[in-house]
Amino acid sequence: MAAQVRFADVEVGTELPALSLSIQRWNLIQYAGASGDFNIIHWSERIATLVGLPNVIAHGMYTMALAARVVTEWVGDPGALLDYSVRFSRPVVVPDDEAGASLTVSGRVEEKLDDQRVVVVITAEVDGSSVLTGARATVRLS
Amino acid sequence: MPLNPDFVGRSFPPSEPYEVGREHIREFAAAIGDTHPAYRDAAAARALGHSDVIAPPTFLTVVAFRRPNAAIADPDLGLDYSRLVHGEQRFTHHRPVVAGDRLVSTSTITDIRVAGRNELMTITSEITTEAGEPVSTVTNVVVIRGTAPVQAG
Numbered sequence: 001m002a003a004q005v006r007f008a009d010v011e012v013g014t015e016l017p018a019l020s021l022s023i024q025r026w027n028l029i030q031y032a033g034a035s036g037d038f039n040i041i042h043w044s045e046r047i048a049t050l051v052g053l054p055n056v057i058a059h060g061m062y063t064m065a066l067a068a069r070v071v072t073e074w075v076g077d078p079g080a081l082l083d084y085s086v087r088f089s090r091p092v093v094v095p096d097d098e099a100g101a102s103l104t105v106s107g108r109v110e111e112k113l114d115d116q117r118v119v120v121v122i123t124a125e126v127d128g129s130s131v132l133t134g135a136r137a138t139v140r141l142s
Numbered sequence: 143m144p145l146n147p148d149f150v151g152r153s154f155p156p157s158e159p160y161e162v163g164r165e166h167i168r169e170f171a172a173a174i175g176d177t178h179p180a181y182r183d184a185a186a187a188r189a190l191g192h193s194d195v196i197a198p199p200t201f202l203t204v205v206a207f208r209r210p211n212a213a214i215a216d217p218d219l220g221l222d223y224s225r226l227v228h229g230e231q232r233f234t235h236h237r238p239v240v241a242g243d244r245l246v247s248t249s250t251i252t253d254i255r256v257a258g259r260n261e262l263m264t265i266t267s268e269i270t271t272e273a274g275e276p277v278s279t280v281t282n283v284v285v286i287r288g289t290a291p292v293q294a295g
Binding site: 002021027030031033034035036037051060061062064065066068069072073076077078079081082083084085086087088134 | 166169170172173174175176178180181189190191192196198199200203204207208224227228229230231232233234235237238281
């Protein structure tokens with residue numbers, strides 16, 4: 001593995017470049033096809049509202065995948081991500097309009113471990129509210 | 143109806159092998175908007191020290207949908223799908239997933255507990271190659287809304 005960030009250059013508190021991502025309805029359709037998760041609440045407004053949701057919601061695993069990019073794009077080698085965990089705290093509501101939902105993802109080095117590993121704490125927000133809590137990734141730097 | 147607590151500790155037989163396809167990795171990477179060349183170009187992946195194109199960190203979610211989990215399909219567990227919400231997810235990668243891997247998943251229900259009016263069930267899946275090489279440990283916590291046993295008193 002070949003991370004492009006050196007362990008020696010990183011300190012606790014180092015901020016990763018943030019990402020701003022737009023999520024639109026067609027992204028959920030594409031993710032459904034690629035992942036195999038065709039749960040109807042991720043594409044039918046009729047059913048989503050029937051079960052009490054405000055509108056169609058994004059797959060939690062889609063949000064988790066997007067949030068990982070803040071780490072993999074920083075480290076340069078996606079294979080350097082060793083451990084990744086999240087809690088889904090709030091659904092990402094995706095209206096069927098041009099704006100969709102706007103997800104902001106940031107990351108900060110929380111801890112330096114042995115073996116050139118660091119723990120990154122990840123924040124993912126829509127409209128200022130966290131959609132993931134306790135999101136952490138352990139990556140091996142070079 | 144509460145989940146059947148007898149299922150804690152129960153393991154289920156390994157799934158049929160799932161072969162990781164090059165085009166499926168590309169399709170998954172496109173769906174998450176990730177343009178990294180290691181997902182598409184074997185030479186770029188090799189330059190990073192991998193034997194072939196690798197899959198994005200959350201790609202193994204596809205195995206759960208292509209090889210549905212025997213653990214939660216057993217009617218004796220008493221799971222009501224319509225009440226199920228994804229609570230937590232964790233991937234502990236022992237090595238990256240590489241195109242051509244033939245993976246099997248062996249799942250265990252590791253915990254069932256009550257949280258307020260809900261129940262939380264933890265399923266741990268060991269993903270290995272057919273030959274038994276560890277690839278990833280995937281932990282999934284699902285929330286079943288409103289099924290907690292009614293407390294006496």
